Amino acid sequence: MSFENFGVVSFTTETKASDFLGYLEKGKVMATRCRRCGTNYFPPRMDCPKCVGSDVEWFEIKGNGRLVTYTVVNYGPTGFEEDAPYTLGIADFDGVRVFGRLSKGLKESDIKPGMGVKVLPAKLPGGRIGYEFQKV
């Protein structure tokens, strides 16, 4: 699995962090942490600009986070026309902030900043894969 299949539309495929997709397939949403200075990264990255090194390890974003904000997008850009409306949001998992989609099943009236969410891989049409926030 490569980044060609990540999200609804992918724009580029090559990154040293492509193991992210393999973890997604196995049901895990992962971030990285610098082994030297302990800085956490999401989106995951294999390089640490803080200590200018590349000694990082993967860790899973587990448990409940808190939804920081969201928006229901009614007009998607090219490639997303059929997909709208969809809901984008940012959630905080113990200081690791993740941007992504909220589960399609959630109505706007059910969504409130501050509510508890978890983040899980999500199968998308056409054999694609992403992740989504689910209300807990």
Added chain:
Amino acid sequence: MQDVAIVGVGQSIFSRKCGVSIGELCFEAYTEAMEGLDITNSDIDASIICSAPEYDKQRSPAGLISEYLRLTPKPSFYIETVCSSSSTGLRVGWSLIKAGLHRVVAVVGFQKMSDLTSREAAERMSRGGDIIWESPFGITMPAGYAMYARAHMAKYGTTEEQLAKIRVKNSHYGAANPKATYRKELSLDDILGSEVITSPLKKFDCCANADGASCIIIASGDIAKRVTNIPIWIMGLGAATDTMTMSGRESLTGLRCAQEAARQAYEMAGVGPEDIDVAEVHDCFTIAELMAYEDLGFAKAGEGTELIDGKETYVDGKKPVNVDGGLLSKGHPIGATGGSQIRTIINQLRGQAGEIQVQGAEIGLVHNIGGVGQYGNVTILRR
């Protein structure tokens, strides 16, 4: 070292479809900027051309624009920070003069959004986020600002009606601006009843793409005093950035790049928010103007709504903001926008702003943001 002044400003009419070439569009702005100045194009030592390249059909537009304005064989080059490109151009021009390399510099911003079909524009829009990690989810510019709006509402109790009041104000002034794309007054009901683009932002909370150009002529102090009766001095320049990823933002209720740029600009100018007589802020969305009130220190965090509720940002209020209609009325030709904001403030400080003149304005501020709070520029000008 020499002080640096703005001696000339101009902008084209902003419109949905200009029907002319980018060279012709820039010429319209250049003509207004050169009006009444005791210099000719051969006195301009360099030109800085600003736009957002993904919307340009012309490759390397600096070559074409410098030829059309007959600024060859002097140096010309291109500067980009998306929507704040021409403020960044001003910053670079200032430093070229301050360093003594040049004495007079033209900063020309433009965008001809109508060169692209709406489908092509939507395709560009999809690549405005981090293309590996965020664009695959369908992030857009309005969606980015909408997430700030939702977070602001959640934290401070800001309402959709308060956001709409900003558009009411800006549409009121836009109606009187002969160079604005939208010249219709909008009521609170018009705005609140318009379709939801990306919740909580509705159609009239958003500015629209436009065609347009702007031009700023800057000069070293000795030349400035010679070529114009009313040089306007560049007192403070602040510039900062924030992450491209939305997940990297530490705050979602204010723009860190604007707060930092403002801090730098106030410090350099030796003034504070209380000293600003008139301001132009980057109201690409209503929430953006509200956050600007707070990020610039015109109000405390969470209290920007008091300014609009009390009509304090109208011409006769405590802190007039966007009294030319703002981006919401003028339209947003990306590379030209910062220059247009600067033009409005220059006209205010010269006392030549006509109906929207803020009486006795001496110190003005321009807040110009690129992307969803990625690039921030704050400029403080003084008569």
